[in-house]
Amino acid sequence: MAEGTTDVPIAGYSAPRPRAHGSALHRMARRRSTTALLMCVPLFALLAGFVVYPFFYSIYLSTLNRDMTRFIGLFNYQYLLSSNTFHLVIFQSCLFAITAVFLKALIGFILAHVMHNITGPDQKLWRGVLLLPWVIPPALSTLGWWWMIEGSYSAVNWLLQQVGIHPIAFLSSTAWARFWIIMVNVWFGTPFFMIMYLATLKSVPDQLYEAAAIDGATGWQKIRFISFPMLKNIISITTLFSLIVTFANFDIVQILTAGAPANTTHVFATYAFQVGINSGNIPMGSAVSLFMFPILAVFAIFILRGVTRRTREAI
Amino acid sequence: MSSATLAAGAAAPRRGRRPSIARERRWALWTSYIALAIFAVGFLIPPYFELVTSLKTSQEIGAGTDPWFTQHLFFGNYTSIIHNPQFQIFFLNSVKLTIVVVCVTMVISVLAAYALARMRFFGSQMFATGVFLTYLVPESLLFIPLFKELANLHLINNTWALAFVWPTLSVPFCTWILIGYFGSIPKELDEAAMIDGASHLQMLWKIFIPVAMPGIIAATIFAFTVCWGDFLYPLAFLFTSKQMVLTAGIVSTLIHGDVLDWGHIMAANILASAPPILIYAFLMDYYIAGLTAGATKG
Secondary structure (H helix, E strand, C coil), rough: CHHHHHHHHHCCCCCCCHHHHHHHHHHHHHHHHHHHHHHHHHHHHHHHHHHHHHHHHHHCCCCCCCCCEEEECCCCHHHHCCCHHHHHHHHHHHHHHHHHHHHHHHHHHHHHHHHHHCCHHHHHHHHHHHHHHHHHHHHHHHHHHHHHHCCCHHHHHHHHHHCCCCCCHHHHHHHHHHHHHHHHHHHHHHHHHHHHHHHHHHHHHHHHHHHHHHHCCCCHHHHHHHHHHHHHHHHHHHHHHHHHHHHHCCCHHHHHHHCCCCCCCCCCHHHHHHHHHHHHCCCHHHHHCCHHHHHHHHHHHHEEEEEEEEEHCCC | CHHHHHHHCCCCCHCCCCCCCCHHHHHHHHHHHHHHHHHHHHHHHHHHHHHHHHHCCCCHHCCCCCCCCCCCCCCCCHHHCCCCCHHHHHHHHHHHHHHHHHHHHHHHHHHHHHHHHCCCCCCCCHHHHHHHHHCCHHHHHHHHHHHHHHHHHHCCCCCCHHHHHHHHHHHHHHHHHHHHHHHHCCHHHHHHHHCCCCCHHHHHHHHHHHHHHHHHHHHHHHHHHHHHHHHHHHHHCCCCCCCCCCHHEEEHHHCCCCCHHHHHHHHHHHHHHHHHHHHHHHHHHHHHHHHHHHHHCC
């Protein structure tokens, strides 16, 4: 397309000499694509060296024994699949990702609608305030959360004591630790959903809502029959995207619990870190990470489909 | 009111029960404000708590008094953390690395996005899709092979290792949104420049970058945020405090010190969160435009 429209006017000058025209055009196209390739070389080198190569290297590493001296085939995978700890990791990763993403999408959806009702500079102000959790580096804000809930003298426990509830050792109990991990993730990630939905809501024509209001639609009906269909595509894209990011999350779990108590709150990333970096078993750690790949790949394919469809609609 | 007049004949008895559109809107507005206020308070609790803690003396933190308020504001934590040599090193490393990586990212992505958006070549479409897919690769998938790869390159426990691995987090998304921004520039502009005899680099520098400035700013902010806030890579690849950057440094070094001084840690935390917060405060619109463009354009 780009060639077609840009080359024509220039080629027009050499029209009287058809033979030269053809070869000049040919040479031009060749030079252009050479320049284009050269411009892509840095990107290509970066991705090849630090994304594609490590990925295949990781597959290779995962087939070695602990000291990386001997090929042991799929033994690492077999071992993980039969290990109870790893079953817990799979369970916790799925529980964490699904619950957290559902809550983020739900609260983000509500907040976007609520925000959409407000107009003018007020909206900008509120949007800025509600975006704050997303802006602070998650590792740093999670440290603040940790200090807020950890131990029996923590700030949350102090509040509970004011209303007569005994202090709870939140991060030493599996259920509470899971609850807080999801809570921190929802706190951090909701603004992203809110922003994405809000931007899409703004592109929905107001007339649709006005027509519905005249027809006597209730608020719920407006959401169900206008907002939801209009937002369907962006909801699926953001949800899938967030599933990937949440599923592969490291910061929050590592800082809040690092897998404690008794490995019950490990997700793939933190377990891979413990096995691969802390205990120095690089092959096993690679295997843990690679278990994420099939799931992520499926999500990625669906995202790509959604994005391509959206782009086509936009054109 | 129009609904009332329209419906007057047919639905006269229902007039009392059905609110008018105007009244309904007012009601929606008030509930919206209330809901927003509740969520805003909830969202602001953790940052507020960090701020309060950072303004307390360690005696007051240890005394077990009300953790949510402080009797008198104490700024000593900030002055002592600013003079803390470790913190200074972390901050300097973070600034140094982030600037380098943001510059590298912008050069790589602007060049590639221009080529992919404007100069189609064999496989360029597939390549653009591939760039988008690498954006979806999470860092936790690759940190272990990268650890081994960096060890082979003798870059483990070296701050500059991050200059190689951080761009993999920032470049794909920046390239992707820039392809979208560049693609939306009318082709007449480059045709005119081409007729005037401009080379590709001149076109990129004099037309595409200035016209796509909002996209460039959004991409720069994104690259900055990713690098400044990254935690896993520095934690995995750096060990000694001379090489550390802020996020991993605050979490691993200050915490594992002999004395857990939470006033200090929270002051460090707030100083480390300040640069992104300031950038967002001034450039939020660009960032949001870029963020939403990532999923819609390209």
